Amino acid sequence: MKILYATSEAVPFCKTGGLADVAGSLPPALAAEGAEVAVILPLYQRVRERFGDQLTYLCYDYVDLAWRHSYCGLFSMEKDGVTWYFLDNEQYFNRPELYGYMDDGERFGFFSRAVVRMLPHLCFWPEVIHCNDWQTALIPIYLKDDGVREDRFRSIRTTLTIHNIEYQGRYSKDTLGDLFGLDHGWADDGTILMDGDVNLLKGAILCADAVNAVSPTYANELKMAYFAHRLDGIMRQCGYKLSGVLNGIDMARYDPSTDSHIAQHYSKEDMSGKDVCKAALQRLLGLREEPYVPIVGIVSRLVSHKGLDLICEVLHDMMELPLQLVVLGKGDRKYEEFFRWAAEQYPGRMAVRLDYNEDLSMAIYAGADLFLMPSKSEPCGLSQMIAMRYGTVPIVRETGGLKDTVQPYEAWRDAGTGFTFANYASSDMLYVIREAVYLYKDYPDAFGRLRQRAMSCDFSWKRSAGEYLRIYAGITGQPWPPVKAAPVEETYVETAPVEEAPVEAAPAEEAPVEEAPVETAPAEEAPVEEAPVETAPVEEAPVEEAHVETAPVEEAPAEATPVEEAPVEEAPAEAAPVEEAPAEAVPAEAAPVEEAPAETVLAEEKAAAKKAPARKRTTSRKTAKKPAAKSGRKTAAAKKETTKKGPAAKTKQNTAE
Known part of the structure; x- marks a missing residue:
């Protein structure tokens, strides 16, 4: 996020009050949180005297303020991770004091106009311009005014901090066009006019995208007539964009254990x-x-x-x-x-x-x-x-x-x-x-x-800086902090295995297993030849497990995949009339080989598991074919011999034919 902080004073360059402390401490705190920050202020005489050798001349341009066409130089320096810009015009700023002159309105009108017109010469195009008090109150107004003619100014959002609403920048109505170069429409619609005078702070409150006071209690007090100096109605009107952020102090600068301005260092541990x-x-x-x-x-x-x-x-x-x-x-x-x-x-x-x-x-x-x-x-x-x-x-x-x-x-x-x-x-x-x-x-x-x-x-600035960054994010639509985008990538990576899971599932393998016995059921030799194919993955394991009597092993797949049990048992039931017809001519071994073992093995497994639902199922089947259960054990033994001894199986097959 790119932020330009506009102020009329800042520590350590120039100071008359608390605004300088805020302007000197907040921008470095914002930069420490990851924002790209620059500060712009006038090049006063005292700044030139103390820091002139550290300033770098960048360029100059001419700024139009009403009918005036004035020179404006641009100087800069890097300090505390922040770029500090200074606007030079000796006619307005080369004076021993910061304020208190009869032409203060013109001086800071020029400063606000120069901030907007010198934006192309800065190291970045700001997304937010943070204004402070009436000295920079014309910046949001000039951005709205220039934005009608130039699209590039429309993308910039503005925040106004009210440090003391008592000072509002009030001038006569004649100054609107002659001094500040604004059309009379700004006064006709009441944006910048109040009690018959031009009120710069009122215009900024209405034009800024966000307004904040320097403490939560003061933000509430500004809606009361006693504290607002006739701007209480405007503050209530703009209550939707008003907030209070408590200022902080530079904890490193104001530290009694390291301060060089005091007679003796001390701390709360040693007083x-x-x-x-x-x-x-x-x-x-x-x-x-x-x-x-x-x-x-x-x-x-x-x-x-x-x-x-x-x-x-x-x-x-x-x-x-x-x-x-x-x-x-x-x-x-x-x-x-x-x-x-x-x-x-x-x-x-x-x-x-x-x-x-x-x-x-x-x-x-x-x-x-x-x-x-x-x-x-x-x-x-x-x-x-x-x-x-x-x-x-x-x-x-x-x-x-x-x-x-x-x-x-x-x-x-x-x-x-x-x-x-x-x-x-x-x-x-x-x-x-x-x-x-x-x-x-x-x-x-x-x-x-x-x-x-x-x-x-x-009272460190870290807390306050985070609240200001949330205000900037609210008016620009940018998420803050941007680091929160990382978890989104992780959730995308985690969903990949979820999509692969159904692909690895084996419904496609079960389909051919079920179709194979249905098609080969009429053929007598097919089940015998394909039996090893089916029993290799399905029947052979249960037969051995039935012999070893490990019933729970088979019940697990029966419960997990009930689809496999239904086709195995129902397929022979439908094919039973086809197989029972040759059962009279052929020895009774062929027909029960498929039917009886399936029922008896299932009965024995479920009886061994001793589960209530399983007993009900086996009981119904035993009552239907109770005589066949005894012969089924003999055929099961015969089947074991058949599966173990290959030649014997062929001999029995020939006799059956």
């Missing part, structure tokens, strides 16, 4: 390095070095849906507890100013860094004891998974992926992996913070077991 990382964090941020005071860490974008309002409401109540607070992030100005002011109120107990620093974030994950995420809405959340990986117990609100990944602590049965609260209320958050702090201080053994359970959770 001594955790104390070293805690002391290093306190020295780094100017906190008091108090080993028995828990550090509560926050690594987040400072925006409203992260639940920062709750922290602002009860910050002073929190700081009355025996804890230290560390905040790392940037975002809305009101939150930045609030935390800057709060840090001045609690020197030595609270530290704030209004920036995003990868090394400092890892130091907080490793050195903190508790991790606070009181999100109003959280599609998936990776921070709580990373914190649990490093033994930092999370405190979260039960929403989205937070509910799917953190199991609430239950003291009565010593279970759970963190602390949770359901209502979006500062009092509920403060209650569980108190519970976590006092468990850490008063019951260190119970807290240690809780930490061990959190570190034991498996």
Whole structure:
């Protein structure tokens, strides 16, 4: 299966949030499962500065976006079994930041258009293009639009992942044709228009073949008005193609036993390095070095849906507890100013860094004891998974992926992996913070077991990659995994002997054996000459076995092949009138030779077997010919002599003639 993953950021090239972690980890996980994967993203200034010497220039082309005819270069590199493509246009992407510019709509409109038009220059023609958020939302729309004129685009299927539905790519209606180069029909039928504006995410949801959210709980929440930001009706309309796949993390990259960003390595078997990382964090941020005071860490974008309002409401109540607070992030100005002011109120107990620093974030994950995420809405959340990986117990609100990944602590049965609260209320958050702090201080053994359970959770991408591959298989019609085709060949090979079995069966051999005695019955010499032919396979063996008195041997074929008994006994019965006529002139040996032995031998064999059904059959025959049974024994003895002594048999034959 050939998959092209389109994203606006990816680790390790560029990052502003959780999308980069997903885009950097999911494609290698898909490739590890056997899929052919490539990732395409813009060639930002920071990517050129850090990885420019590792990129390979492939080609360039011109991309038309409305009335614009712009250059687009194509670069690539191989990493982790994935081909990474970068689209170059310095006018749009040679800037210090990834987002936040007034022409972001034009920038990512060009990127989406370039992804579609540069497909012929890639190493393969994709079967699925996986789009992410509003920055790539125009790709499914452009594929539908170009597919009307070019058949080659109709074979491509699209998947859209919604990482955060709050960001939808909304622009004025005038941008539809002038900026994005789309016909007004897309707005007239309501595909891309919502509340009088162009809504790129809405258009992608309607045009994509599959839509998924980044956690099962978030997929259900998107059908509710509270979480969907006015797209709840569209999500319910597209519920048939909506699913939720929980994100994972790179378990090799986020490993405290090998991470080079932390002060001391440690593992769940040996937690001594955790104390070293805690002391290093306190020295780094100017906190008091108090080993028995828990550090509560926050690594987040400072925006409203992260639940920062709750922290602002009860910050002073929190700081009355025996804890230290560390905040790392940037975002809305009101939150930045609030935390800057709060840090001045609690020197030595609270530290704030209004920036995003990868090394400092890892130091907080490793050195903190508790991790606070009181999100109003959280599609998936990776921070709580990373914190649990490093033994930092999370405190979260039960929403989205937070509910799917953190199991609430239950003291009565010593279970759970963190602390949770359901209502979006500062009092509920403060209650569980108190519970976590006092468990850490008063019951260190119970807290240690809780930490061990959190570190034991498996958040690898292998599980998530398998679910995504099933989504791709559903929209392309290709079976996954393809290895299951092997058993089909085995069943075909096994059926061959079944066909040969009836061919090897011997109904054809029995037919001539039955016909031979019927045709030769009128002739007197024929049965005598052909008797050895018939008795060689059929009669001679029973005569010897009758002499040895091994009755069960004959009964087995009688039961297995009842067809053989019927013709042998009935044929003489029909021919009896023909043979009884000469019985008056010829000695009585010839007629009973065929009839009597057949009955007496059968009677003796069945009497020896002592079976109920056999006794009934022999009794009916004995009552019919009881006098002949005694003479039959003499003729049987005579027949034995005849079969054993060849000359004597000829003499008796002559006398009979």
